[in-house]
Amino acid sequence: MIKKKALITGIYGQDGFYLAQLLIQKNYHVFGYVEKIDITHELHQERSITIYECSVVDQQKTWDIITQIQPDECYHLAGVSFVSYDKDEEQKTLYTNIFSTQILLTGILQSCPSCKFYLAGSGEMFGNAIESPQNENTPFNPRSAYGISKVTAYHIMKTYRQNHGLFACCGFTYNHESPRRSPLFVTRKITQAVARIYYGQQKSLSLGNIEAQRDWGYAPEYVEAMWLMLNNRNPIDYVIATGKPQKIVDVLCVAFSLCNLDYKKYLHIDTCLIRPDEHIPLIGNPQKIYNDLSWYAKKNIFDIIKEMIHFDIKILTEKRSLCNEVTNTNSM
16 A cells, blocks of 8 residues: 655644654655754654755755656644744744745645645734624634744635645644643643743743633644644635633643642733733634534543653653762762
């Protein structure tokens, strides 16, 4: 049986990792490319994964990879994925997220037009939304360079779908977490801080508006939704979310309580970390993807946080054990 081939940009990232694992289980040959190869990364241990070194904005090299692989599916997950209001980051965010999408779509159209294309969208595309929860028909109203870049990339993708007949679709994914989440995001920032405070390696945790609400899901479940979208009969865009808002303060309380700690003793409110006012919370309505593809979020944020806490404490425990072994060896 001939294996299907999938190309994943940003394969080292949280979603890229879980998607690669899912596709291997489904007997795919997985290809990916990253800015810089790390041979110690565990994905290199998989025989069914081939990873190239390539910038997402390197047009010729990207086209060469597509021509060589002839993928059946392409998941565009790479790019600047963090919402920043830093003016210095705006140009990089806009250039990377927009141009990389155009490069991939052009390469697919030229070399393998039957390849199905998934674009990683975001709830941030709705920005200052006119309604909550948001659905596939909610107008875009981005409030950051990141949101603008995703909306622009979406319209490029939609043009290739409408004008050239490509099977291309976008998942408007809301926040999704796991132990592989970057510390740039509040959930991992919290769980790492709790683990360090528990071991006496950190004294406080600085956050912004802890009353802010988020729609948090589980990354391994969200990549399954991505796969379902590309294996749908038609290229349809979907909101991928839980539809259940939770406050940051509730996550804080649960995270610290797992280690028998009171977050109020360690929390520092930093006004510099407070985002512009969110008059209407970004909460997704996943009804359409449930109706069409029978997908829904199963794991709640508190169980996800528990998994992340255990992971971060395990890392520190192993580091402490290793340090003790080295100390004991040197003292002999």
